[in-house]
Amino acid sequence: MIAAQAALETRMLLRHGEQLLLTVVIPTLLLVLFSGVDVVDLPDVPAGAGADRRVDYLAPGILALAVLSTAFTGQAIATGFERRYGVLKRLAASPLPRWGLMAAKTCAVLVVEVLQVLLLTAVAYALGWSPHGGPAAVLLLLVAGTAAFSGLGLLMAGTLRAEATLAAANLVFVLLLVGGGVVVPLEKFPGAVRGVLELLPIAALSDGLRDVLRDGAGMPWGALGVLGVWAVLGLAAAARFFRWE
Numbered sequence: 434m435i436a437a438q439a440a441l442e443t444r445m446l447l448r449h450g451e452q453l454l455l456t457v458v459i460p461t462l463l464l465v466l467f468s469g470v471d472v473v474d475l476p477d478v479p480a481g482a483g484a485d486r487r488v489d490y491l492a493p494g495i496l497a498l499a500v501l502s503t504a505f506t507g508q509a510i511a512t513g514f515e516r517r518y519g520v521l522k523r524l525a526a527s528p529l530p531r532w533g534l535m536a537a538k539t540c541a542v543l544v545v546e547v548l549q550v551l552l553l554t555a556v557a558y559a560l561g562w563s564p565h566g567g568p569a570a571v572l573l574l575l576v577a578g579t580a581a582f583s584g585l586g587l588l589m590a591g592t593l594r595a596e597a598t599l600a601a602a603n604l605v606f607v608l609l610l611v612g613g614g615v616v617v618p619l620e621k622f623p624g625a626v627r628g629v630l631e632l633l634p635i636a637a638l639s640d641g642l643r644d645v646l647r648d649g650a651g652m653p654w655g656a657l658g659v660l661g662v663w664a665v666l667g668l669a670a671a672a673r674f675f676r677w678e
Contacts, residue, residue, distance in 0.1 A: 435533045435540070442541035446511070455606075456503045457549055461556055464488070464495045467616055468560050475618060492557040492564070493642035494615040499549040500575060501613075501635055504542045504582035506606045512538065512590035513598030522678040532672050539583045546579060566645035570652045574645070577660035578638040584667025585634075591675030609635045634663040 447453070468488040475490045515521050524534060554562075590598050611617055613635030619627050630636050641656030 434529050435537050438529060438537035439540035442538050443544045446541055446545050456507050460495050460499045464491060464556055467491050488557055488560040488562045489647050492562050493646045494639040496553055496642055497635055497639035498615045499553060500546060500578045501582055501609060503545050504579045505586040506602045508538060508542055509586035509590045509602040510599050513595040517595035531675060535587055535671060542579055542583055564646040565649035570645045574638060574641045577657055577664060580664035581634040581660050581667055584664055584671050587671040588667055591671060614639045634660055
């Protein structure tokens with residue numbers, strides 16, 4: 434049942450042009466724009482440096498943003514309107530349990546993320562990206578980030594009205610884009626604020642990916658720990674409070 438629902442969810446995600454704009458086009462444009470234009474001062478990147486120096490810092494953060502846009506923003510909005518239009522109410526009458534629906538939606542998100550990662554990696558390589566580190570650490574970070582954002586997105590979609598979910602999900606996306614260490618380094622924020630921002634899942638994911646892909650670090654256990662806590666709390670809360678209608 435979960436596999437069949439996951440296949441259906443994947444087809445539905447790929448058919449929504451507006452969601453593909455959010456999940457694929459926007460991260461790609463941001464990667465190209467901020468790599469080519471010296472808008473933000475980046476750590477260890479001198480002013481006026483070429484795109485190949487800037488993309489080494491930006492690419493991991495944009496990969497984290499892609500996970501956020503798909504697993505959280507896109508999924509929250511789509512699920513919120515499915516709930517409003519009675520789609521989830523019909524699913525509630527089927528043998529598919531609540532946790533099975535969440536697992537299927539998370540699996541569908543992972544499929545879309547594979548396409549995102551392939552596209553963003555190709556664009557980053559074209560801009561001169563030179564990644565380091567092991568693929569196992571990157572994979573674990575992406576899966577943990579997906580679980581964390583998926584749980585939070587489903588929690589929002591299952592408790593708020595569709596219109597509120599639409600507004601809140603987009604607002605959170607913009608706030609985390611600015612304050613999550615994706616493009617603007619966390620070093621730009623005051624110490625107390627930075628300490629709070631570092632506990633956000635987007636900051637843990639972007640910093641963890643940056644440690645591995647730019648600095649060649651080993652397994653980022655601290656970042657994985659933060660993402661693991663968010664994943665457990667988000668998925669548990671979604672399973673507990675998610676309403677079918």
